[in-house]
Amino acid sequence: MRVSVLGGGTIGSAAAEALNSSGHEVTVTRRSAAKLEKLENLGIRTMSDNIVAAQEAEIILMVLKPLDTLFLLEKIGDHTRGKIVISLAAALSTSKIKSLIPDSKVVRAMTNVAARVGGGYTVYSSDDLSESEEGVVSRLLNSFGKTEKVEERYMDALTAMSGSGPAYIFTIIEAMVYAGLKVGLPRELALRSSYQTILGSAKLVAEGNSHVSELRDLVTTPGGVTIDALYELENSGIRTAFMRAIEAATNKARKISEEIDRKGTQNG
Numbered sequence: 001m002r003v004s005v006l007g008g009g010t011i012g013s014a015a016a017e018a019l020n021s022s023g024h025e026v027t028v029t030r031r032s033a034a035k036l037e038k039l040e041n042l043g044i045r046t047m048s049d050n051i052v053a054a055q056e057a058e059i060i061l062m063v064l065k066p067l068d069t070l071f072l073l074e075k076i077g078d079h080t081r082g083k084i085v086i087s088l089a090a091a092l093s094t095s096k097i098k099s100l101i102p103d104s105k106v107v108r109a110m111t112n113v114a115a116r117v118g119g120g121y122t123v124y125s126s127d128d129l130s131e132s133e134e135g136v137v138s139r140l141l142n143s144f145g146k147t148e149k150v151e152e153r154y155m156d157a158l159t160a161m162s163g164s165g166p167a168y169i170f171t172i173i174e175a176m177v178y179a180g181l182k183v184g185l186p187r188e189l190a191l192r193s194s195y196q197t198i199l200g201s202a203k204l205v206a207e208g209n210s211h212v213s214e215l216r217d218l219v220t221t222p223g224g225v226t227i228d229a230l231y232e233l234e235n236s237g238i239r240t241a242f243m244r245a246i247e248a249a250t251n252k253a254r255k256i257s258e259e260i261d262r263k264g265t266q267n268g
């Protein structure tokens with residue numbers, strides 16, 4: 001399909017690369033198009049003209065900050081009629097987008113930075129799609145990794161959980177590396193042992209044959225090594241730290257969303 005990615009920043013570039021690899025005909029825009037040289041070298045068309053990119057696309061992906069998305073929708077609205085427009089902006093409701101492009105098929109989606117390596121987790125919601133369009137959208141988003149359709153009311157929480165989630169996991173990896181250094185491991189070995197353990201543990205959970213608590217019990221022998229570490233972690237309040245963190249991020253996403261719904265752009 002001819003897909004235009006408007007906003008070739010961190011996530012937009014990752015999305016463009018993934019879509020290009022899965023055989024789509026991709027155009028990417030940003031105002032400083034010269035910064036898209038890496039994508040250009042991969043054979044992806046780059047430009048700064050959003051109108052041309054929107055006109056020529058069958059599907060449009062908006063990968064800009066929420067307010068930039070609104071400003072741009074006001075400009076390209078005449079060229080999105082009848083097309084599927086997927087917004088990846090955090091905290092931008094479908095109804096707000098629809099108010100600017102009522103004749104387009106609007107999809108609100110949230111991915112994460114792991115889309116760069118095909119390991120993204122993307123959730124989306126839309127009431128506008130036919131069954132076949134639903135297939136087109138989920139196949140397209142599957143280029144980033146795993147995709148799931150969800151109710152829009154979960155979007156702010158999912159923004160906090162999986163959109164921002166890689167930042168929490170990077171923090172854990174870094175903390176484990178420091179711990180490894182503290183007990184005398186070489187830096188690279190500490191890094192590998194940290195992320196490989198996270199990859200393998202996630203794989204076990206994803207296979208879904210056992211509950212997370214069962215898996216943890218499996219490796220926690222009475223009077224053994226692991227329970228001493230778990231004791232320290234529980235004592236540091238790790239669970240409540242995560243609950244507080246994700247609740248704070250959800251509240252922030254809700255607040256931004258409410259502000260945008262209330263004010264938005266001058267015209268929108």
Ligand SMILES: NC(=O)c1ccc[n+]([C@@H]2O[C@H](COP(=O)([O-])OP(=O)(O)OC[C@H]3O[C@@H](n4cnc5c(N)ncnc54)[C@H](OP(=O)(O)O)[C@@H]3O)[C@@H](O)[C@H]2O)c1
Binds near residue numbers: 009065090
């Ligand atoms: N980063 C994450 O981990 C993450 C995760 C989940 C969701 N998101 C969401 O994804 C969206 C993009 O995030 P990001 O991290 O990729 O941001 P980013 O790196 O700042 O990318 C946004 C891009 O939009 C471009 N842009 C701004 N105005 C434009 C216009 N009028 N026409 C064309 N391009 C324009 C900017 O480039 P120029 O200045 O050159 O135009 C910039 O490269 C945000 O809404 C964010 O909430 C991000």
